[in-house]
Amino acid sequence: MGPVLGVETSCDETSAAIVDASGLRSLAILSQDAHAAYGGVVPEIAARAHVRAIDAIVGHALDEAGLGLDEIEGIGVTAGPGLVGALLVGVNWAKALAFGRALPLLGVHHMEGHLFATSLEHPRAVPPFVSLLVSGGHTLLVEARAWGEYRLLGATRDDAAGEAFDKVARRLGLGYPGGPAIQRAAESGAPGRFTLPRPMLGSTDVPGDPAWFDMSFSGLKTAAALLADELEREGRLEPSVPDLAAEFQDAVVDVLVEKTLRGVEWTGVDTVVLGGGVARNASLRERLAKRLGAGRALYAPSPRLATDNAAMIAAVARHRLGNGERSSWSLNADPTLVFPGLAPSDAGAAAAASQAC
Numbered sequence: 001m002g003p004v005l006g007v008e009t010s011c012d013e014t015s016a017a018i019v020d021a022s023g024l025r026s027l028a029i030l031s032q033d034a035h036a037a038y039g040g041v042v043p044e045i046a047a048r049a050h051v052r053a054i055d056a057i058v059g060h061a062l063d064e065a066g067l068g069l070d071e072i073e074g075i076g077v078t079a080g081p082g083l084v085g086a087l088l089v090g091v092n093w094a095k096a097l098a099f100g101r102a103l104p105l106l107g108v109h110h111m112e113g114h115l116f117a118t119s120l121e122h123p124r125a126v127p128p129f130v131s132l133l134v135s136g137g138h139t140l141l142v143e144a145r146a147w148g149e150y151r152l153l154g155a156t157r158d159d160a161a162g163e164a165f166d167k168v169a170r171r172l173g174l175g176y177p178g179g180p181a182i183q184r185a186a187e188s189g190a191p192g193r194f195t196l197p198r199p200m201l202g203s204t205d206v207p208g209d210p211a212w213f214d215m216s217f218s219g220l221k222t223a224a225a226l227l228a229d230e231l232e233r234e235g236r237l238e239p240s241v242p243d244l245a246a247e248f249q250d251a252v253v254d255v256l257v258e259k260t261l262r263g264v265e266w267t268g269v270d271t272v273v274l275g276g277g278v279a280r281n282a283s284l285r286e287r288l289a290k291r292l293g294a295g296r297a298l299y300a301p302s303p304r305l306a307t308d309n310a311a312m313i314a315a316v317a318r319h320r321l322g323n324g325e326r327s328s329w330s331l332n333a334d335p336t337l338v339f340p341g342l343a344p345s346d347a348g349a350a351a352a353a354s355q356a357c
């Protein structure tokens with residue numbers, strides 16, 4: 001299979017990329033800044049911005065790769081999960097291009113993209129591995145036995161880790177996106193000066209029980225907000241922000257690290273691959289690497305491949321198209337698309353854990 005074009009428009013990044021046998025040839029990403037004023041992604045604004053940007057973004061990806069459209073041999077596009085209006089832009093654009101040029105088309109699951117992203121930079125970030133996928137809309141702990149063959153170990157039962165970062169940052173007046181802002185604020189604070197819960201670390205003693213792997217961040221988010229309310233009433237919220245940010249980050253990282261370690265011990269797999277925007281978090285990377293120790297490997301994507309990008313979509317598409325898979329012309333955007341390659345019992349849990357974007 002020759003060069004494959006990937007297109008990603010599931011949330012607030014318009015992105016196109018080209019992957020070929022040599023790996024990542026080009027990647028163009030436009031991060032929409034119009035949402036910052038609202039403290040979160042506004043679906044209608046996202047969809048309209050994708051329509052305006054997509055032609056130019058694909059043009060950038062082709063130029064950077066030094067390729068013409070006639071050299072592209074397949075197209076992959078994020079079909080879900082995500083914001084339906086945003087997804088529709090990419091899906092219809094990719095369908096039209098593939099149909100017009102008689103190219104094979106593949107609809108890609110956004111989170112399988114995050115699972116593939118690190119392999120574009122680390123040749124050893126390939127199955128078998130345990131993956132912690134942590135983004136604004138999802139928190140999944142997945143065992144990848146082979147590409148396309150997955151077992152869902154655990155997922156958040158409510159908010160995604162990234163969403164909790166975003167909401168707490170907003171309450172603390174740190175702006176959007178919240179993850180990087182909390183990380184920055186936490187650098188001058190100390191965890192432990194305040195106390196926040198570590199949800200679902202003690203909910204069962206039975207290894208392998210769903211509660212052993214599952215996570216929950218909604219209560220932690222509320223606890224942080226209530227603490228902020230109390231500090232505000234006492235007139236000392238502002239000077240407390242770094243300590244509160246540090247404690248909140250520490251609580252999220254404690255949970256993510258412990259659950260990932262459980263996944264590693266339970267499966268006996270000795271490689272961990274991080275994916276999703278929260279994988280940029282320095283404390284998560286450092287503490288996970290430390291807990292894994294010298295005998296196990298941790299691979300994390302670089303910042304541009306951690307957050308939403310089309311390179312990861314092109315990587316999945318190139319792999320699956322190469323195996324002969326095709327989507328039909330009836331491919332549609334599916335905001336609750338189920339993670340592929342799961343056993344049926346896992347698929348229900350994965351669908352339940354799927355949120356907006």
Ligand code: KG4
Binds near residue numbers: 134138179276279281
């Ligand atoms: O994967 P992503 O780009 O988009 C989704 O598919 O949701 O992830 C975005 C999320 C946001 O919630 C953002 O706050 C979070 O990733 N994030 C971080 C950091 N950088 C981005 N969270 C914690 N620490 C960071 N350094």
Ligand code: ZN
Binds near residue numbers: 110114135136276308
């Ligand atoms: Zn994502």
